[in-house]
Amino acid sequence: MPDTFSYFIAGYIVIFVLIFGYVWHLFRLKRKINRQREELSIEEK
Amino acid sequence: MLSENKTITILSILAAILFVFAFFMVIFYAPIEVNMGLVQKVFYFHMSAAWVGMLAFLMAAVFGILYLVHKDLKWDRLLASSVEIGLLFTVICILSGMIWARPIWNTWWTWDPRLTTVTIMAFTYIAFILLRRSMDEPSKRAQFSAIYAIIGFVTVPLTFFSARLLRTIHPIIFGSGGVDMNLNQPMLTTMFISLGAFTVVYFALLLQRARLMQAEEALMRLRLQTEIDADWEDQADA
Numbered sequence: 001m002p003d004t005f006s007y008f009i010a011g012y013i014v015i016f017v018l019i020f021g022y023v024w025h026l027f028r029l030k031r032k033i034n035r036q037r038e039e040l041s042i043e044e045k
Numbered sequence: 046m047l048s049e050n051k052t053i054t055i056l057s058i059l060a061a062i063l064f065v066f067a068f069f070m071v072i073f074y075a076p077i078e079v080n081m082g083l084v085q086k087v088f089y090f091h092m093s094a095a096w097v098g099m100l101a102f103l104m105a106a107v108f109g110i111l112y113l114v115h116k117d118l119k120w121d122r123l124l125a126s127s128v129e130i131g132l133l134f135t136v137i138c139i140l141s142g143m144i145w146a147r148p149i150w151n152t153w154w155t156w157d158p159r160l161t162t163v164t165i166m167a168f169t170y171i172a173f174i175l176l177r178r179s180m181d182e183p184s185k186r187a188q189f190s191a192i193y194a195i196i197g198f199v200t201v202p203l204t205f206f207s208a209r210l211l212r213t214i215h216p217i218i219f220g221s222g223g224v225d226m227n228l229n230q231p232m233l234t235t236m237f238i239s240l241g242a243f244t245v246v247y248f249a250l251l252l253q254r255a256r257l258m259q260a261e262e263a264l265m266r267l268r269l270q271t272e273i274d275a276d277w278e279d280q281a282d283a
Contacts, residue, residue, distance in 0.1 A: 001077065001079055001080075001082050002080075002081065002082040002148065003082060004081060004082035004083050004084035004085075004148045005082070005083050005084075007083075007084040007087070007144050007145065007147060007148050008082075008083035008084045008086055008087060010144050011084065011087035011090075011091070011141045011144040011145060012087065012090070014137070014140045014141055014144065015087075015090050015094070015137055015141055018133060018136065018137050018140075019133075019137070019246075022130075022133050022250070023250075026250075026253055026254060026257060029257055029261075030257055030260075033257065033260045033261060033264055036264055036268075037260075037264055037267070040264070040267055040268060040271055043271060044271060044274075
């Protein structure tokens with residue numbers, strides 16, 4: 001059986017980094033929107 | 046009836062559980078293929094990513110048709126979210142495929158019909174995102190996006206059938222006689238669990254992204270209104 005362990009690890013690192021990176025991007029976007037909305041409502045008051 | 050927020054939360058939790066479960070199946074349940082070794086296990090998430098990419102572009106075309114019929118911006122938000130997620134999974138598919146190809150084909154990349162068509166598909170939707178960002182007027186942008194998503198969908202069957210109709214070195218999983226690749230039962234079970242998990246992940250991300258897009262638009266309207274109010278106050282003071 002060929003030793004392809006490093007490629008297996010590399011493959012799953014790429015998959016996890018991209019998926020969790022996108023989820024993290026959405027999470028940060030949500031926090032940014034909430035913060036800006038709060039700032040605007042304070043400005044309005 | 047569940048509220049929209051509750052539905053999204055439940056779907057997200059389910060997606061996370063299924064994703065972890067699918068990964069555990071890949072690691073502990075699916076056997077190691079004798080000719081390729083461990084790298085064959087990349088195939089389960091590689092194929093699932095390819096499936097979600099194509100499903101997302103199909104859904105984008107469907108949302109495009111729904112927008113053109115109903116002229117409701119809700120469909121435009123779903124369309125844009127679907128393309129974004131589809132592109133993410135297409136990139137995952139391409140990169141994981143390259144990593145698999147290096148030890149198996151002895152090259153990172155070759156201009157095989159399947160690899161070429163999937164690249165064309167990815168660039169079609171990268172162009173979509175760039176063009177969409179350059180448009181400000183919401184209804185014009187939605188109209189453009191709907192038409193682009195419907196026409197752009199041509200690249201999906203082109204990619205899917207390229208490995209079946211043209212001479213290719215890319216493995217075909219589902220051929221005319223069912224499952225063509227030499228997969229045993231545990232491998233097939235892992236593959237279908239991964240496909241199911243990625244499908245649920247897609248719908249969870251789609252709803253989350255569309256909801257955030259709606260919040261972004263509401264914030265933009267609120268900001269505009271605040272600026273207009275401030276201008277009026279300035280003029281009144283003057």
